[in-house]
Amino acid sequence: MRAxxxxxxxxxxxxxxxxxxxxxVEVISTGGTKSILEENGVQVRGISAVTGFPEILDGRVKTLHPMIHGGLLARRGDAKHQAQLSEHGITPIDLVVVNLYPFKETISKEGTTFEDAIENIDIGGPAMLRASAKNHQDVTVMVDPADYEGVLNEIKESGKTTPETRRRLAAKVFRHTAAYDAMIAGYLTEAVEEAHPESLTVTFEKKQDLRYGENPHQKAAFYEAPLASKFSIASATQLHGKELSYNNINDADTAIQIVKEFTEPAVVAVKHMNPCGVGVGATALEAYQRAYEADPVSIFGGIVAFNTEVDKATAELLHELFLEIIVSPSFSDDALTVLKQKKNLRLMTLEMGDQGGTATRYASIRGGLLVQEEDYAGLDEANITVPTKREPTEKEWEDLKLAWKVVKHVKSNAIVLAKGNQTVGVGAGQMNRVGAAKIAMEQAGEKAVGSALGSDAFFPMDDTVEAAAKAGITAIIQPGGSIRDEDSIKKADEYGIAMVFTGVRHFKH
Incomplete structure (x- = not known):
């Protein structure tokens, strides 16, 4: 056998x-690998001794040779192939262990130049892997050290691997080379600033199997992008608690995306991928109290995200409530002592720094994929106008800003009421806008009086403004742009409501 x-x-x-x-087994090897093996007392043959040709072009060409690829691709049961091997003095290669230049690791480093990235695109490695995997009927090929032991055991038992093992490893090889090429294609496509190329190949790495999906009868797993943003649930570190579920991950992602909107201490409570309470304060404790008071019913069994450290006083309040997950940049030692008393409560840390750049959001449909940029638009990107007779007061502006930050993360049709550094009502995912508004107002109750209303899209008619006025809401922020905007403006003026147009829509389906 030759490897x-x-x-x-x-x-x-x-x-x-x-x-x-x-x-x-006779082993042949290339430069760096050969050196390490020989340093550890393992004698191997160099590639040049097999090909009769030196490595050239700074190692760019060393295995791309008929003496190598003939040995990989020849079918053992084909008499013509065997005759040609004999004629040209080529020895078959039965076992291949190859993994590729560290392209991912190279482009992950700060300061990596384009030239460095290009030099870390492997050519010979993928060629050998693909050739071996194609000929897996006769060749065993490995890319993962986790497979070494199993292959060794089979060789010890019977002198060769089983057809089932060779086929399984061949499939793994093609997944490996496909992922490698996908990263290179993505890097180069981004370099030439091509947003939506004629074909899209993306790759994800398995993070963990999940017990089930949205429901117990659905199988599921969690994959992460190989170059995922640090500001992602995929990059969070779990300190305590049981394994994450499919629904946990979706909800935690939503909570993280909302809490990143704030620079001041903020807390976001999420239930079923919608915020049920958001609070802002001078401290984590104050922010949490406001988030909890925003909807003390819905927060039960929810996910809570902080953008500042959880201290002992806050932990003691959190401990009183059943929660699925708490995500924070950090927990004080005392806070961990309190929270770890609940063995199933998942405690996760996540760096809450600048996420940098833009990101892409993928949404699968049956038979296809929707791709779009993340919605990063905030008030800085808005074209703010005040079409009503009355402009918002300073306090109303603060409430409007909070409502606007939150409403873009609520399922459409979406309405958010904010007052005094907290949300007081959230209406999500309704078939008409006034229906969403009525849900938010009902939840807010008396707190709706003097609150600000945020709407993710324009008002198609003035009925939402009418309902807001009757609930005591004094300020509204919405995109504007309806052919019936004038009706809403007149209705707002009729009730003395200050209304702001942003020119930016925040649909979230």
Whole structure:
């Protein structure tokens, strides 16, 4: 048996190859891998000794040779192939262990130049992997150190691997090379600033299996982008509690995306991918109290996200409530002591710094994929106008800003009422806008009086303004742009409501 070994990930390679040699396998290898093996007392043949040709072009060309690829691609049961191998003095290669230049690791580093990235695009490695995987009927091919032990055991037992193992490993190889090429394609496509190319190939890495999906009868798993933003639930560190579920991950993602809107201490409570309470304060404790008071019923069994450290006093209040997850940049030692008393409560830390750049949002449909930029638009990107006779007071402006930050994360049709650094009513996902408004107002009750209303899209008629006025709401922020805007403006003026147009819509389906 002959093996070819060429790896950038050296984990486990020395003991693995030592055992191969002890089993009588002839091993051939390339530069860096060969050096490490020989330094550890494992004698192998160099590629040049097999090809009869030196490595050239700074190592760009070393394995791209008929002496290598003929040995990989020849079908063992094909007499014509075997005759050609004999004619050209080519020895078959039965086992291939290759992983690729660290392209992902290279482009993940700060300050990496375009030239550095290009030099870390592997050519020979993918060619060998694809050739071996294509010929998996006869060749065993590995890209993952986790597979070394199983392959060794099969060789020890029967002198070769099983057809089932070879096919499974071949599938893994093609997933590996596809993911590698997808990262390169994505990097180059971004470099030339092509937003929506003629074909889209994206890759994700499995983070964990999930017990089930949205419901117990649905299988599910959690995958993360290989270069995921640090400001993501995929990048969070779990300190305590049971495993995350499918619904937990969706809800936590929503909470994180909302809490990132705030620079002052803020707390967001989420239930079923909609915020049920948002509070802002001078401290984590004050912000949490406001978020809780915004909807003390819906927060039960929810997810809570902080953008500042959780201290002991806040933890003691959190401990009184059943929650699924608490996400924060950090927890004080005393806070952890309090919260860890609940063995199932998931405690997660996540860096809440600048997420930087833009991000892409993918939404799957049956048979396709929708792709769009994340909605990063805030008031800085808005074209603010006040079409009503009365302008908002300073206090109303603060409430309007809070409502506007939150409403863009609420399922459409969406209405948010804010007052005194907290949300007081949220109406989400209704088939008409006035219906969403009525839900928010009912939730707010007497707190609606003197509050500000945020709407994710324009008012198609003046009925929402009429309902707001009757509930005691004094200020409204909405995109504007309806052909019946004038009706809403007149109705607002009739009741003395200050209304702001942003020119920006925030649909979220």
């Amino acid at each position: 070819l070994v060429s790896v950038s990930n050296k984990a486990g390679i020395v003991p693995f190859v030592k055992e191969l040699v002890e089993l009588g």
